[in-house]
Amino acid sequence: MKVLSIIAEYNPFHYGHLYHLNEAKKSVNPDITVCILASNFLQRGEPSIVDKWSRTKMALHAGIDLVIELPVAFSCRSAFYYATGAVTSLVKSGVVTHLSFGTEANNLLQLQKIAQVINNEDALYKSVLHDFLGAGFSYPKARILTLEKVLDLKNDDLRELDNPNNILALAYLQVLDILKNDITPVGILRKGDYHSLDPNHGFASASAIRKLIKNNDPNWKNHVPSFTREILENDFKDGKGPLFLDNLEQNIIAIIRRTNPLELQKIIEINEGLENRIYQSAQKHSSIKELLTELKTKRYTYTKIQRSLTHIYLNYEKSLDLKEPKYLRILGFNSKGQSLLKHMKSSSELPLINRFSNAFKIVDSTGKKILDLEARASDLYSLALPNPNQRYGKQDYYNSPIKYLI
Amino acid sequence: MKVLSIIAEYNPFHYGHLYHLNEAKKSVNPDITVCILASNFLQRGEPSIVDKWSRTKMALHAGIDLVIELPVAFSCRSAFYYATGAVTSLVKSGVVTHLSFGTEANNLLQLQKIAQVINNEDALYKSVLHDFLGAGFSYPKARILTLEKVLDLKNDDLRELDNPNNILALAYLQVLDILKNDITPVGILRKGDYHSLDPNHGFASASAIRKLIKNNDPNWKNHVPSFTREILENDFKDGKGPLFLDNLEQNIIAIIRRTNPLELQKIIEINEGLENRIYQSAQKHSSIKELLTELKTKRYTYTKIQRSLTHIYLNYEKSLDLKEPKYLRILGFNSKGQSLLKHMKSSSELPLINRFSNAFKIVDSTGKKILDLEARASDLYSLALPNPNQRYGKQDYYNSPIKYLI
Numbered sequence: 001m002k003v004l005s006i007i008a009e010y011n012p013f014h015y016g017h018l019y020h021l022n023e024a025k026k027s028v029n030p031d032i033t034v035c036i037l038a039s040n041f042l043q044r045g046e047p048s049i050v051d052k053w054s055r056t057k058m059a060l061h062a063g064i065d066l067v068i069e070l071p072v073a074f075s076c077r078s079a080f081y082y083a084t085g086a087v088t089s090l091v092k093s094g095v096v097t098h099l100s101f102g103t104e105a106n107n108l109l110q111l112q113k114i115a116q117v118i119n120n121e122d123a124l125y126k127s128v129l130h131d132f133l134g135a136g137f138s139y140p141k142a143r144i145l146t147l148e149k150v151l152d153l154k155n156d157d158l159r160e161l162d163n164p165n166n167i168l169a170l171a172y173l174q175v176l177d178i179l180k181n182d183i184t185p186v187g188i189l190r191k192g193d194y195h196s197l198d199p200n201h202g203f204a205s206a207s208a209i210r211k212l213i214k215n216n217d218p219n220w221k222n223h224v225p226s227f228t229r230e231i232l233e234n235d236f237k238d239g240k241g242p243l244f245l246d247n248l249e250q251n252i253i254a255i256i257r258r259t260n261p262l263e264l265q266k267i268i269e270i271n272e273g274l275e276n277r278i279y280q281s282a283q284k285h286s287s288i289k290e291l292l293t294e295l296k297t298k299r300y301t302y303t304k305i306q307r308s309l310t311h312i313y314l315n316y317e318k319s320l321d322l323k324e325p326k327y328l329r330i331l332g333f334n335s336k337g338q339s340l341l342k343h344m345k346s347s348s349e350l351p352l353i354n355r356f357s358n359a360f361k362i363v364d365s366t367g368k369k370i371l372d373l374e375a376r377a378s379d380l381y382s383l384a385l386p387n388p389n390q391r392y393g394k395q396d397y398y399n400s401p402i403k404y405l406i
Numbered sequence: 407m408k409v410l411s412i413i414a415e416y417n418p419f420h421y422g423h424l425y426h427l428n429e430a431k432k433s434v435n436p437d438i439t440v441c442i443l444a445s446n447f448l449q450r451g452e453p454s455i456v457d458k459w460s461r462t463k464m465a466l467h468a469g470i471d472l473v474i475e476l477p478v479a480f481s482c483r484s485a486f487y488y489a490t491g492a493v494t495s496l497v498k499s500g501v502v503t504h505l506s507f508g509t510e511a512n513n514l515l516q517l518q519k520i521a522q523v524i525n526n527e528d529a530l531y532k533s534v535l536h537d538f539l540g541a542g543f544s545y546p547k548a549r550i551l552t553l554e555k556v557l558d559l560k561n562d563d564l565r566e567l568d569n570p571n572n573i574l575a576l577a578y579l580q581v582l583d584i585l586k587n588d589i590t591p592v593g594i595l596r597k598g599d600y601h602s603l604d605p606n607h608g609f610a611s612a613s614a615i616r617k618l619i620k621n622n623d624p625n626w627k628n629h630v631p632s633f634t635r636e637i638l639e640n641d642f643k644d645g646k647g648p649l650f651l652d653n654l655e656q657n658i659i660a661i662i663r664r665t666n667p668l669e670l671q672k673i674i675e676i677n678e679g680l681e682n683r684i685y686q687s688a689q690k691h692s693s694i695k696e697l698l699t700e701l702k703t704k705r706y707t708y709t710k711i712q713r714s715l716t717h718i719y720l721n722y723e724k725s726l727d728l729k730e731p732k733y734l735r736i737l738g739f740n741s742k743g744q745s746l747l748k749h750m751k752s753s754s755e756l757p758l759i760n761r762f763s764n765a766f767k768i769v770d771s772t773g774k775k776i777l778d779l780e781a782r783a784s785d786l787y788s789l790a791l792p793n794p795n796q797r798y799g800k801q802d803y804y805n806s807p808i809k810y811l812i
Contacts, residue, residue: 250789250797251660257785257799258661258721283785286797315664379663379689383656391656391692393663 003340004030004186005096007070007086007172009038011048011210013058013228016191016203021062023188024100032336034096035064036086038075039374040381041314043082043168045306047248047381049210050241053399054231056332060404061227066337067402068093069329072377073322073370076310078139078269083171088324091181094347095340099176100186103169108187110157111166115173117151118143124150136299140167164303165190213242239387245306247384249288252313256282259312268316270308274300278308314377326367329353329374332402356396409746410436410592411502413476413492413578415444417454417616419464419634422597422609427468429594430506438742440502441470442492444481445780446787447720449488449574451713453654453787455616456647459805460637462738466810467633472743473808474499475735478783479728479776482716484545484675489577494730497587500753501746505582506592509575514593516563517572521579523557524549530556542705546573570709571596619648645793651712653790655694658719662688665718674722676714680706684714720783732773735759738808762802 004024010017025033037055040048048055056067074085090096103111117125128150132142140162147153147161160166169187176183191202204223212220213232221229235241256264256278264275274295281294288309295305328350333341344352351367353359359371379393410430416423431439443461446454454461462473480491496502509517523531534556538548546568553559553567566572575593582589597608610629618626619638627635641647662670662684670681680701687700694715701711734756739747750758757773759765765777785799 248660251657254654254657254719254786254789255661255664257789258719258782283799286789286794286799313660313664376664380660383660383663383692388692393689393692 001032001095002028002030002098003032003034003096004028004098004100005034005036005090005183006064006100007036007083007090007168008059009042009048009075009206010035010055010058011038011042011206012050012224012232013055013062014204014206014209014224016205018062018225019191019203020100020102020188021064024098024186025063027186027188028098028100030098032065032340033063034066034068034090034093034337034340035059036070036089037067037331038070038082039072040377041072041076041310043075043077043079043307044164044303045076045308045310046245047243047310047384049213049243050232050235051378051381051395052331053402054235054240056402057231058228060332060334060402061231062225064337066333066340067331069331069374071325071329071370071374072314073316073320073373074325076307076314076316076377078304078307079167079171080174083168083175084323085325087172087175087179087183089328089350090183091179092325092349093328093344094349095344096183098184098186099172100188101169101172102165102190103187107157107159108185111170111187112173112177112185114147114153114157114161115170115177117147117153118170119174119177133299136297138162138299138301138304210242210244214244236386238390240385240390243381243385245288245310247386248313248380249286251380251384252288252309253282253286253291255312256309264312266317266319267308267311268318268320269304269311274308278305278312313380314373316373320369320373322366322370322373325350326370327351327353327359327363329356329359330401332404334404335406338403338405354401356399407438407501408434408436408504409438409440409502410434410504410506411440411442411496411589412470412506413442413489413496413574414465415448415454415481415612416441416461416464417444417448417612418456418461418630418638419468420610420612420615420630422611424468424631425597425609426506426508426594427470430504430592431469433592433594434504434506436504438471438746439469440472440474440496440499440743440746441465442476442495443473443737444476444488445478446783447478447482447716449481449483449485449713450570450709451482451711451716452651453649453716453790455619455649456638456641457784457787457801458737459808460641460646462808463637464634466738466740466808467637468631470743472739472746473737475737475780477731477735477776477780478720479722479726479779480731482713482720482722482783484710484713485573485577486580489574489581490729491731493578493581493585493589495734495756496589497585498731498755499734499750500755501750502589504590504592505578506594507575507578508571508596509593513563513565514591517576517593518579518583518591520553520559520563520567521576521583523553523559524576525580525583539705542703544568544705544707544710616648616650620650642792644796646791646796649787649791651694651716653792654719654786655692657786657790658694658715659688659692659697661718662715670718672723672725673714673717674724674726675710675717680714684711684718719786720779722779726775726779728772728776728779731756732776733757733759733765733769735762735765736807738810740810741812744809744811760807762805 059067070086129146132145144158144161209220209223261275261279281291351362375396378396383391465473476492535552538551550564550567615626615629667681667685687697757768781802784802
């Protein structure tokens with residue numbers, strides 16, 4: 001049985017995603033397709049525009065058979081931890097045979113080689129990387145400069161390696177390499193300039209679409225399939241979205257203004273004085289935009305700072321030490337997905353979670369921490385939804401997996 | 407020299423306050439009048455409708471000569487600690503001769519007697535009070551029942567002793583008794599039903615006026631002197647107010663949703679399982695109103711719960727252990743006030759603070775904690791002001807004392 005998997009945020013699901021899904025299916029010809037879907041806070045440190053349940057519906061509409069949650073413990077982390085969470089879920093499910101992701105198809109082998117080189121980092125590699133980081137470069141940029149300097153890689157191989165999608169692709173390949181498994185990576189050539197909104201230049205990116213939505217520009221509807229449009233329109237009508245990081249800014253800044261920098265240092269990924277810079281900045285400024293403008297440096301990208309602000313909001317502490325998933329939570333399925341689930345009951349190394357309220361009984365102590373963080377993130381997500389009646393908590397407990405059964 | 411003092415919130419200053427000030431002046435015939443003005447968060451656990459600087463202007467306009475800050479460490483505490491902060495400031499200023507407060511003029515001696523009885527609490531008193539508290543009564547109510555049961559006080563003496571103003575009057579008398587000093591208490595008969603808005607029933611209360619403002623009812627303007635109206639209208643025009651607890655609700659509930667109940671227990675006045683009840687309630691509900699409705703009991707009054715929510719917002723920890731003021735911060739003065747300030751330079755037991763930025767150098771370690779909490783409270787106050795451009799922090803550093811010099 002061929003089981004194709006995709007790791008996605010679908011924030012929101014657009015024509016580019018549909019193209020990727022269909023190309024991957026053409027390439028693999030799978031019996032079934034699984035998606036690991038990011039929870040309510042995403043890799044770039046932002047809340048999703050609509051919640052994971054609505055994005056699950058989009059995935060199922062698009063033809064994904066089974067949707068599994070990437071817990072917020074991993075969905076809102078830097079690329080390597082994001083990839084670790086997602087790829088480990090796929091490997092431990094015991095059923096996945098292929099993993100498809102967007103990249104430059106021609107360079108998949110090159111990317112695999114680079115991933116192996118990074119994984120087997122030797123003393124020289126480490127030392128040079130350390131120097132570039134010390135010089136103030138961001139991690140992705142420092143890594144490119146290191147590879148260029150110490151390894152037998154041509155500049156051409158490193159092309160666009162600090163593009164967010166390539167960073168993720170590389171991380172998936174790294175984790176596949178580390179976990180020693182049989183999953184076949186399937187690179188799908190990305191088509192056109194994702195940041196353009198001109199149909200002649202390929203698909204509009206999710207961020208371009210979100211920008212239109214934020215600006216109340218109805219033109220967003222032209223860049224998504226009709227099911228996405230309907231799901232979003234319904235959510236917006238009910239005030240269940242759209243949600244942007246800006247909607248959380250007062251909550252986040254209130255938290256920083258009341259928190260000692262020593263406490264901020266306990267938050268994951270916050271180190272080396274960033275806690276003081278964030279604290280000082282929030283004492284003066286009152287918007288995320290002002291904070292990002294002040295805190296952005298060569299070393300700390302907007303994404304890195306956004307993620308830190310979101311980690312503070314979620315109170316995601318280093319001490320939680322959440323290294324890999326401890327359960328597979330089902331967000332939705334169709335009939336084919338249901339049959340795969342039956343299979344997974346025996347194949348999966350991780351417990352399957354259908355009902356959140358039962359989950360705490362069947363996971364280990366680390367799993368409980370992942371669940372706690374998940375519930376907290378959902379409580380903190382709903383709190384800033386446009387409609388006050390949608391701001392109730394415990395939504396993880398109230399929602400069952402979405403079923404698209406014929 | 408006769409120095410009359412008043413302890414006030416002026417939230418906002420209204421005709422009742424003016425009546426009180428003028429009656430007190432008639433009664434004492436002072437050379438000068440001083441006000442201890444509550445900071446930006448008040449005794450009932452709410453932010454003030456406009457900030458302490460605007461309320462200082464009201465006091466100066468009304469004819470107060472010198473305005474001294476009651477730090478938020480005391481202004482947002484239960485009656486006894488509020489009174490301790492304010493009365494200690496007056497006593498340690500070394501200049502105050504009279505303290506006037508609203509009460510039933512006829513019962514000032516009775517109130518003094520009750521205050522002494524409470525201060526000299528004997529074993530029986532303590533034991534009976536403990537029993538009533540254990541039975542679930544609020545502290546003020548339990549105290550009345552205790553006095554009624556064990557002391558030689560007629561029910562008539564205890565009349566309205568759980569009215570917020572009488573609770574404060576009693577607390578002032580308690581602290582005056584404890585501090586053994588020469589300040590003469592001056593009770594001014596409160597006039598009419600403060601909760602009515604009918605001019606025939608006396609003055610509108612500050613809470614009635616705030617309610618009109620909250621409901622956008624322009625009728626509030628009829629219940630305040632013209633200077634109050636102008637100050638408020640200017641602030642509202644600039645988006646520097648009005649501020650209500652509801653404006654902070656998302657910030658507060660976000661903080662509770664992300665905070666472990668064990669951490670909530672570190673907050674002042676939160677004990678005996680209240681931390682769990684608050685945590686559970688905030689996980690479900692998304693408004694202060696819903697929280698108050700769920701958490702209110704015979705024992706925990708709305709005021710008590712509001713104060714706890716505000717203490718959580720301010721991160722006011724028990725461990726700060728702030729028992730009495732350690733400085734006198736000047737909020738404003740006129741020429742007479744300025745001359746009194748010169749006198750206070752030699753008479754005051756506490757350092758006088760004119761500039762916040764210099765303050766940290768001239769206070770002791772507890773004083774620094776009081777200042778830290780004050781700055782944090784101001785940063786957290788401004789964050790929810792209607793106009794985003796008013797939400798900047800560090801306003802304590804930017805504002806100098808208000809001067810009304812001729």
